[in-house]
Amino acid sequence: MADITGRALSAVSSGSPKLMSSAFDWLAHAQEAPHQADRDWRETGIALLPLGKRFNSVYLPAPVVHIALGTKDTEDVAHALAELLDGPVIHNRPQHQYYALVERTNARAWTQDYPEAPMLGDGHLSVPASDLTGPTGLYWAVRPRIVGDLCAVPSVAALVHMARDPQRAGAR
Numbered sequence: 001m002a003d004i005t006g007r008a009l010s011a012v013s014s015g016s017p018k019l020m021s022s023a024f025d026w027l028a029h030a031q032e033a034p035h036q037a038d039r040d041w042r043e044t045g046i047a048l049l050p051l052g053k054r055f056n057s058v059y060l061p062a063p064v065v066h067i068a069l070g071t072k073d074t075e076d077v078a079h080a081l082a083e084l085l086d087g088p089v090i091h092n093r094p095q096h097q098y099y100a101l102v103e104r105t106n107a108r109a110w111t112q113d114y115p116e117a118p119m120l121g122d123g124h125l126s127v128p129a130s131d132l133t134g135p136t137g138l139y140w141a142v143r144p145r146i147v148g149d150l151c152a153v154p155s156v157a158a159l160v161h162m163a164r165d166p167q168r169a170g171a172r
Helices: 017-028 034-043 062-069 074-085 107-113 153-164
Strands: 046-050 056-061 089-092 097-102 124-128 138-142
Touching: 017 034, 017 046, 034 046, 056 062, 056 153, 062 074, 062 097, 062 153, 074 089, 074 097, 074 138, 074 153, 089 124, 097 153, 124 138
Parallel strands: none
Antiparallel strands: 046 124, 056 097, 089 097, 089 138
16 A cells, blocks of 8 residues: 555565665665655655666656556556566556666667667666655556666567567556
8 A cells, every 4th residue: 555655664575684784775876865765765766877887777758668568557557567576566647658777788779779768878867765665656556676686688689579569568
């Protein structure tokens, strides 16, 4: 259950609090001043983290995700993304966008192959606090579970291929 901001009201999570805390500490260290990320998460629920230091992100428009998975249901999408990508995914519900956190790789080469789902390797990404789990605003569709937890780039590529191929779309 969540309050109006999407902050979790219960302690239900798929990871232990200690591992979850370590995972978010690792994310915060993408900044030169990790304490700033911690403060932002406490005060506003969102920290702006630099891309290309510890991770990149693949921007997945909601229509690409929904076509690939064969559903628009928020819970079904979250479960499918957790299963298929096996890593953290942010959902920006008002903007109809998903962001898969991936290992650092050549963003330009990826984007040439997958223009409908560009990889972001420069700039910053708005990253929700660990307790922002939806269903409104910016939240975790799939939270990071451990230090260094990221989606594998080939798994994200497979998701995009599923959206491209109507025969494979929705086939999980």
